[in-house]
Amino acid sequence: MQDNQLRLLMFLQDLLMLKKEMEDFQVVEKYEEMGFDLEKKEKIEEAIREVTGQLDAELHHRFQMIANKYDRPLAPVKNGICYGCFVSAPTGSELITQRKDVIEFCNHCGRILYQPGTL
Amino acid sequence: MELKELFNSSNVKLALGSEEKDDVLLELISLLKLDEKAKEMLFKMLKKRENLGSTGIGKGFAIPHCRSLVVDKLNVAFGRHTKGVDFNSIDGKPANYFFLIVAPPVEISNYYLPVLGKVAQFCKSTDITAKLDKLEKVEDFLALLEEAGN
Ligand SMILES: [Zn+2]
Numbered sequence: 001m002q003d004n005q006l007r008l009l010m011f012l013q014d015l016l017m018l019k020k021e022m023e024d025f026q027v028v029e030k031y032e033e034m035g036f037d038l039e040k041k042e043k044i045e046e047a048i049r050e051v052t053g054q055l056d057a058e059l060h061h062r063f064q065m066i067a068n069k070y071d072r073p074l075a076p077v078k079n080g081i082c083y084g085c086f087v088s089a090p091t092g093s094e095l096i097t098q099r100k101d102v103i104e105f106c107n108h109c110g111r112i113l114y115q116p117g118t119l
Numbered sequence: 120m121e122l123k124e125l126f127n128s129s130n131v132k133l134a135l136g137s138e139e140k141d142d143v144l145l146e147l148i149s150l151l152k153l154d155e156k157a158k159e160m161l162f163k164m165l166k167k168r169e170n171l172g173s174t175g176i177g178k179g180f181a182i183p184h185c186r187s188l189v190v191d192k193l194n195v196a197f198g199r200h201t202k203g204v205d206f207n208s209i210d211g212k213p214a215n216y217f218f219l220i221v222a223p224p225v226e227i228s229n230y231y232l233p234v235l236g237k238v239a240q241f242c243k244s245t246d247i248t249a250k251l252d253k254l255e256k257v258e259d260f261l262a263l264l265e266e267a268g269n
Contacts, residue, residue: 018167
């Protein structure tokens with residue numbers, strides 16, 4: 001099944017977060033102390049490539065631009081507030097991908113917005 | 120945060136019915152109060168995490184875990200499988216006791232790693248598998264968590 005582009009972006013952000021954890025020596029050490037075997041932790045790169053390969057090229061470019069600025073390029077919108085910058089009525093520009101997915105960006109901080117609960 | 124505060128009758132299942140690793144993951148996810156799309160996304164993320172190294176830590180325990188945007192608070196579940204399921208565990212033995220732990224990217228309280236640590240500790244406590252095998256109802260499990268916390 002083909003996921004929509006916003007869900008792919010969410011998945012990508014989750015994977016990038018996991019990658020960051022796997023690159024943090026202290027966090028990995030904690031996991032190992034708990035008894036987890038992270039022998040194949042470099043496999044995260046493969047997962048990231050797999051998801052990136054399904055993303056609209058322009059959208060991926062925009063994602064990376066935002067990722068250069070912020071740790072987490074996606075932010076949830078709750079009660080009309082962007083939880084990236086905490087400014088209300090955040091929807092600004094939007095990008096319609098080749099697959100006709102509509103991606104919305106925060107007018108204030110530029111983060112990609114998603115509505116928790118309506119995935 | 121005590122472990123017993125995180126579990127209740129809706130996120131504990133003492134008789135998991137699945138026979139395969141993926142199905143156990145899905146059965147555990149089904150115990151969380153999430154919509155279908157979120158469950159599906161969570162499953163994919165947990166699978167990617169499993170690919171880095173099984174969360175089957177041996178002695179019958181598995182602790183699948185991840186952080187994900189699809190949850191907005193720490194979510195946990197516990198499941199027991201009497202016969203055991205192949206989970207590619209470190210010791211090569213089937214897993215019977217499963218703790219699922221899922222956290223949002225950031226939490227103000229940052230419970231994720233400490234809770235994971237407490238669960239891992241709980242799994243190492245004395246005679247724990249014998250005690251888990253004897254559980255008859257969810258309340259017994261909650262009592263066991265309380266006992267372990269003291
Ligand atoms: Zn914003």
